[in-house]
Amino acid sequence: MAASSDPVRADVEWITRDYWAILKAARPEELDLPTNGTAWTNRQLLFHMLLGQRVTRMVIVVMGAFSRLPPGASRAWAAGMAAVTPLYHRLNWLGGVVGGRLFTVARMGRQMEAVTAKIIRFYDHASPVDLHRGMTVPPSWDPYFCTWMDRAELMTWAPMHYQHHRRQLTLTTLPPL
Numbered sequence: 001m002a003a004s005s006d007p008v009r010a011d012v013e014w015i016t017r018d019y020w021a022i023l024k025a026a027r028p029e030e031l032d033l034p035t036n037g038t039a040w041t042n043r044q045l046l047f048h049m050l051l052g053q054r055v056t057r058m059v060i061v062v063m064g065a066f067s068r069l070p071p072g073a074s075r076a077w078a079a080g081m082a083a084v085t086p087l088y089h090r091l092n093w094l095g096g097v098v099g100g101r102l103f104t105v106a107r108m109g110r111q112m113e114a115v116t117a118k119i120i121r122f123y124d125h126a127s128p129v130d131l132h133r134g135m136t137v138p139p140s141w142d143p144y145f146c147t148w149m150d151r152a153e154l155m156t157w158a159p160m161h162y163q164h165h166r167r168q169l170t171l172t173t174l175p176p177l
Contacts, residue, residue: 008152009123011159015053016116018166018175022046023109025173031105035168039093042169044100049165050108051095053115056158060122063151067133074135078147082138123155131155 023046031043038045066074081088103111123131134150144160146153163177 008155009120012116012119012123012155015159015162016113018162019046019049019112020109021175022166022169022171022173023105025175026105026171027173030171030173033170035170037168038165040096041100042171043105044096045165045169046105046108047099047103048092048096049162050103050112050115051092051099052161052165053112053119053158056154057115057118057122059154060119060151063135063149063154064130064133066135067150071136074137078136078138082140085138085140088141119155119158126151 026042026046031046032041034040035042035045040048066077131152132150134148134153136148137145139145139147142157142161144157144164149157166174166177
């Protein structure tokens, strides 16, 4: 995948290239070591990083739907989601644990490649109106979420989420940024 001159697109494309580089270089004995600042192992955190990309793809669709409803609909949804933030964080952690056990490193790489390609396809065909469709989101779910976000902001959230967790990996083979 060649690098793009569009910085947003390039940042999203970079995720797949970097993820594959990390997976290919990772020593198997280090994948199950603890990470910095999380309750996950490196393998589990790598799955969570994939999950973040899958969430991006899903939220593109959700934002499109909510943006066509009255603003109160997404405000009510976000308030409900914010109310279950502790449960969300537990399920988010459990997702990394389970996914890290079920997915091989190669499968994680293929999944990252596939989901990122779908995000890029959306971005390449999105009009400015499509990119600025957004909704209220629960900022308590992620340190990079704002109270209201559109799809363009979501496209910049994905690399921030990825890089945040990349810095928590403890792999000695981690390629430099």
